[in-house]
Ligand SMILES: Nc1ncnc2c1ncn2[C@@H]1O[C@H](COP(=O)(O)OP(=O)(O)OP(=O)(O)O)[C@@H](O)[C@H]1O
């Protein structure tokens with residue numbers, strides 16, 4: 140049940156996007172990806188899913204190619220890549236996760252409706268289920284997409300910058316659900332250019348800037364040398380002050 144990424148590389152018309160990244164993730168791991176804007180975090184997630192072509196690389200889950208098991212992956216793209224003007228209700232956004240499982244032409248039955256309802260309750264968005272997605276705040280929209288991921292009942296969860304622009308309540312809901320999914324043995328791969336306090340929840344952190352600069356616990360990864368390689372010299376540390384003081388004294 141291991142997610143195995145070997146030598147993943149991406150070129151954008153001759154320009155390096157990602158340089159031969161390799162790592163493995165065991166079930167029940169909450170793994171963060173960190174790196175500056177343009178480091179290739181989104182590129183990596185998209186290339187793993189086959190949404191953009193890879194120049195090289197082998198991505199396997201349970202020893203089979205991941206792109207043949209996409210129904211097992213719940214992917215929430217970065218905000219900027221979602222069309223928020225699309226005229227669809229909160230309920231139907233979440234139901235899309237079920238329709239994808241059942242096939243587009245089958246009417247969802249009672250079990251699917253129950254799954255959607257429970258997912259919306261878990262993210263505290265059930266009261267706004269009839270609203271259009273474009274009529275929600277950024278944090279509420281992020282929670283709806285989290286509900287959609289839950290309704291998919293996937294084994295792997297890829298979230299691209301889920302904390303961007305969300306308030307403390309939404310951040311707490313996201314972290315609570317991520318840690319619950321970890322307890323259920325799911326694999327979680329979550330990108331953020333700035334982790335803040337949430338970094339303390341991670342089992343493991345991948346520091347990226349085109350190549351994989353470091354891979355380990357947040358404390359092992361966020362060393363001054365690694366940060367310098369990833370961000371250059373003028374960095375404000377992305378670690379919360381309590382961890383920061385341990386590292387930089
Ligand atoms: N469709 C594309 N065509 C050409 N270059 C691209 C394309 N998408 C991304 N890039 C480039 O690839 C690099 C990695 O981009 P990517 O979006 O993966 O970074 P990121 O780490 O997700 O950044 P951010 O923190 O801003 O979300 C950047 O230099 C970017 O300009």
Ligand SMILES: [Mg+2]
Nearest residue numbers: 180181182217
């Ligand atoms: Mg990105």
